[in-house]
Amino acid sequence: MPRLPMLLEAVLGIGTDLELRATLQHIVGTATELIGARYGLLAVADPDSGKLADLFSAGLTPQEHESVLRIPGGSAGLLGVLFRDPRPLRLDDVATDPRALWVPHSDPEQRRFLGVSIRVDTEIFGSLCLTAKESGPFTEEDQALLQVLAAQAGIAIGNARLYGTARQRERWIEGAAAVTTALLTGESAADALMTVAESARALADADAGVVLLPTPEGGMEIVTASTDDDPAGILGTTIAPGAPVLVQLLGGEPVFIEDSATDPRMTTHVRSRFGPSMMLPLQSGGKLIGTLALPRRRGARPYTAEDKLLATQFASQAALALVLADAQHNREQLAVYEDRDRIARDLHDLVVQRLFATEMMLESTRRRAGTTELDELVGRAVDELDSTIQEVRTAIFALQQPPADAPTSVRGSVLRETDGAAALFGFRPSVRFTGPVDTLVNEAVGRRLLAALRGALAAAHRREGMTAMEVEVDAAFRLPDGHGGVRLLVTDDGVREDGVRGTTVTWQAARGDAP
Structure with missing residues (x-):
């Protein structure tokens, strides 16, 4: 067999690359050169449907390559026949076979066809076909050489598939691990x-x-x-x-x-x-x-x-990673709530009680003081302590609110509005509540109060030189007719248009339905 050295070289060459697609392209190019054909085709079968899944070619133009891929139904003509029947197929004129759906040229000498199946283990992987032999019809020797090459190709493809599968599994495992890590970092x-x-x-x-x-x-x-x-x-x-x-x-x-x-x-x-x-x-x-x-x-x-x-x-x-990430987020959120509750309890049980005790001591001292000056000084200290106690209680209430949830109470809504204004003012307004605001103020009046508060905050933002603001909501307020009401006082130290520093906005309403 004069072409035996070429065959041995081809057999050795097709097993050198472990990347599957490169191996398949190398096989079809080697077969075309070994047999002396002008065109080579390696068709890959879909193992589920038995139809053409992929195609590698040598000698074809891109347009001819695409025309084979577009064969109706994916049956692939004679290429697909070899998916189902592993016997070699040798024809002198491919156009005479009704199963042929693709003819490279109209010249009969270029329509000679030789095809063999490629097996990987016991599975038919695809077919290796040659057309347009330049030196005459395909011979039995050509067929034998192509069968030997196809057998070696099956081994090379099997190795490349194993390598590709291992690399693919590795990528998917690494990808899954990366996703799990990313999800558990708190996204x-x-x-x-x-x-x-x-x-x-x-x-x-x-x-x-x-x-x-x-x-x-x-x-x-x-x-x-x-x-x-x-x-x-x-x-x-x-x-x-x-x-x-x-x-x-x-x-x-x-x-x-x-x-x-x-x-x-x-x-x-x-x-x-x-x-x-x-x-x-x-x-x-x-x-x-x-x-x-x-x-x-x-x-x-x-x-x-x-x-x-x-x-x-x-x-x-x-x-699983999504569920774990969600559970972790819930645990972290619960830990935040628990920490906030602890801080609120400490403020209430320790700070407020001590401040209140100090206020009582100062009040007692004021009653026993003999001078007007000392009486006024202690009185101011008592007022400051009372304001501090109110602000600490406000902070306690804010700590007990879910930070991501919209407030539903009047107290929570007022705090949310003043917190939003703090970003504009550059400082946080002081907020004081008197009386059981959430118990006494109904929803309708609460909406009107919030509208008045927003208007006062917006007006204050337009005043120059403002460095402090006090917001007071008094639910123990009595209207002139003696009925229970709610009053909103918003006081700031900004400069008005008339040059006067300091403005107080007052709003009041009955605690029942809005009048």
């Missing part, structure tokens, strides 16, 4: 979902990473989308309750789709943008907390069985 809920979407998209080589969350109506809505393009057309898309794809997801089953644009289970308007897709349930404790979707663009290579397995495992890990 917000929106950031946590985006971390999952972006990581999964990169690992799966998808065109989008999408997270859907259940809606109150029983459907699912896209709340997070990671794409190269503007995700605005994707966010907010909703899968209606009862959709077939939801039935599978709610049952804890992943959904694998060959073409999102044509699959009847897909009902949203964005499906036309995508082809192969995976929809993976994010569940914990048997409860579906969301869905991770990883679509590829139309015409992209389909997901392999290994892709599906690793993505499903990633989704399980991500769901």
Whole structure:
């Protein structure tokens, strides 16, 4: 066999690269050179459907390569025949075989065909085919050489697949670990979902990473989308309750789709943008907390069985990480509340009681004082202590409020308004409450009081030179007619338009329904 040295060199050469796609391209190029053909094709079969999944070529133009990939139904013509029938196929004129769906040229001498199957272990991985032999028809020797090369190619492909699978598993494991670490560092809920979407998209080589969350109506809505393009057309898309794809997801089953644009289970308007897709349930404790979707663009290579397995495992890990992150956030928030309660108790039990005791001592001293000057001095000290006690009690109340929740009480709403004004003023207004404000002031009057407070704060902000402000809400106030009322006093030291320093705004109303 005069070409034996070339065959040995080819056999040695095709096993040197462990990257699968590089190995496949090298195989088809080596076969074309060894046999003396003008065109070479290595077709990869989809193990689930038996259709053409990928194609590597030598000698074809990009347009010819694409025309083979677009063979209707993915049957791949004679290339696909070898997926199902492993016997070698040798033809002098490919155009005479009705199974041929692609002919490179009209010249009969360039339509000679030789094809063999490639096996990896016991599985038919694909087919290796040559056309347009330059020195004449394909011979039995050509066929034997190509079979030997295909057998060696099967070994090289098996090794490359094992290496690729190991590397792919390593990337997914590292990705899952990175996501878990990121989620447990205290990210917000929106950031946590985006971390999952972006990581999964990169690992799966998808065109989008999408997270859907259940809606109150029983459907699912896209709340997070990671794409190269503007995700605005994707966010907010909703899968209606009862959709077939939801039935599978709610049952804890992943959904694998060959073409999102044509699959009847897909009902949203964005499906036309995508082809192969995976929809993976994010569940914990048997409860579906969301869905991770990883679509590829139309015409992209389909997901392999290994892709599906690793993505499903990633989704399980991500769901657990999301639950753990949420639990950690709740624990941290509870710890903050407990610490605030402890501080509030300490202020009440220690500071307020001591201040009150000091105030009583000073009051007793004032009654026994003999001079007017000393009496006034002690009186001012007593008033200052009383104001301090009121402010400490206000601080205690603020500590007991959930910081992220909108206040529902009058007292809480007043504090929230003055806290917001502090950012504008550069200092925090002093706030004092007299009487059981939340008990005596109803909702309607409370709304009017808050409106008056906002107006007073806005007016004060326009005054120059303001360095202090006092806000007092008195629920023990008596109206001129003797009925119980509520009074708001807002006093500041800013300079008015008439040049006078100091302004007091007064608002009052009955404690019942607003008049």
